[in-house]
Amino acid sequence: MTAPLASGARMTMTDPTASEYVIETVALSKRYGHKLALDRLDLRIPRGRIHAIVGANGAGKSTLFRILLGFLSPDAGQARILGRDSRRLSPEDRGRIGFVNEEHTLPAWMTMSAVIAMQRSHYPRWSQAAFDEVIGHYHVLPEQKIRELSRGERAGFNLALALAQRPELLVLDEPTLGLDVVAKRAFLESLLYGNAADDCTVIYCSHQMEEIERVADNLIILERGQLKHMSAPEEFCARVTHWVADIPFRGPEPGTVPGLLQAQRLDGLHHYLVLDQDEDFAEFLRAHGARSAQCMQVSLDRAINGFLAKDHAAPARS
Structure with a gap:
């Protein structure tokens, strides 16, 4: 799928019950004071595969994610995630979305087993097999407390928790930021080679181009809150x-x-x-x-x- 470098065509929102897209935005805009974070953004991301979103700092990536996940309201335009208006996501809708960010925030005083039990109670589609497959890439024990885990182990644990939900959409926002080379490799291998990720669409946001080159099937470039390019990475390189x-x-x-x-x-x-x-x-x-x-x-x-x-x-x- 290839978009022009600067698309002038205005899109219309599709019927959510028949949408082939996991993310759709139409003329989506958000301003912080004098700064325009999203500038009438038109974006459609199809279901399936791994889609990498890249852009310089201030391109609008974080604002886009916050709007899509319902944490922030746009000033204008529309945004849908999995066919649902992002401003009206139900608990069931949120259960269809996995999210891992750069902070890997977890309750430090809890044990891994306690966190797993809590997550299992919230997600009826929980797959212990999917969790075990991902966490197997890391040398951790269920009785360990979160504060005892390294940053790389917390990243892997977060990924395992997210994939065990059996989400339709997994959003990864700078998930390897601050990890060493070994931890990055473990994270990417658990994402790429685990069967748990096969049934969901992955949105991968990173400044690490070697990661993008390795994982992405589709490359999306944002700049100044606008879509500048979308294609397979090898097509863009050519x-x-x-x-x-x-x-x-x-x-x-x-x-x-x-x-x-x-x-x-x-x-x-x-x-x-x-x-x-x-x-x-x-x-x-x-x-x-x-x-x-x-x-x-x-x-x-x-x-x-x-x-x-x-x-x-x-x-x-x-």
């Missing part, structure tokens, strides 16, 4: 290329370079990160004095950072 040109003088003015995201000169060579350019770009460089021009593929991290840096440098809408 659109961004890095060209190295040997130009013996200044080279073309940045404003004339088609699809330019970033430009710099290193060791006498001109480096251009560009969007949606093919071999015609080599001809453009040669026409501006390049003695040679080489195209290289880029990593997802480089592609996203270049794309966001270009958009972030653009003047803000009033």
Whole structure:
């Protein structure tokens, strides 16, 4: 599924009983004083797979999640989660949604077994098998108190609790923030290779591009509260290329370079990160004095950072 970089088409909300989307927003807006956190956001995320939402700080991701989960009301527009108006979620609706954030907040004085018993009583679809499958990636004991767990173990415990609910939608908001390499690997493996996650749609928000590249089936880029791009990660990477040109003088003015995201000169060579350019770009460089021009593929991290840096440098809408 691919969306244009800046969609001007206005969507209409679908019938919730027939929706194929886990998340739908139409002209969703939220302002904090003079700051516009969400700017008439139109977003549709289909059921199934792992969808990664990325964006620079202040792109609107946290505000979007708070509205979708019913913790915050929008100033304008509509938001639905699992076909339900996010402002009118019932306890049954919330039981269909799992949520893990970066804080991994749990009652420190309770034992793991007590927390499990409490969760089992709240979720009628509880699956002990799903819990056991995920927690098996961690060396923890039921009698341990939450305060005795490392940050990585708390992250794994939270994920196990969320998946044991058997949710239709699992929202992961920076779940590996602050974890060491070993803990991150354990978390990702328990998410990717556990059968418990197969039956739910996952929304994964992270600044760690190596995680996004590993887990995501669909990449969603937000900037200044708007949808800027949606596609498979490999499709997005294919659109961004890095060209190295040997130009013996200044080279073309940045404003004339088609699809330019970033430009710099290193060791006498001109480096251009560009969007949606093919071999015609080599001809453009040669026409501006390049003695040679080489195209290289880029990593997802480089592609996203270049794309966001270009958009972030653009003047803000009033």
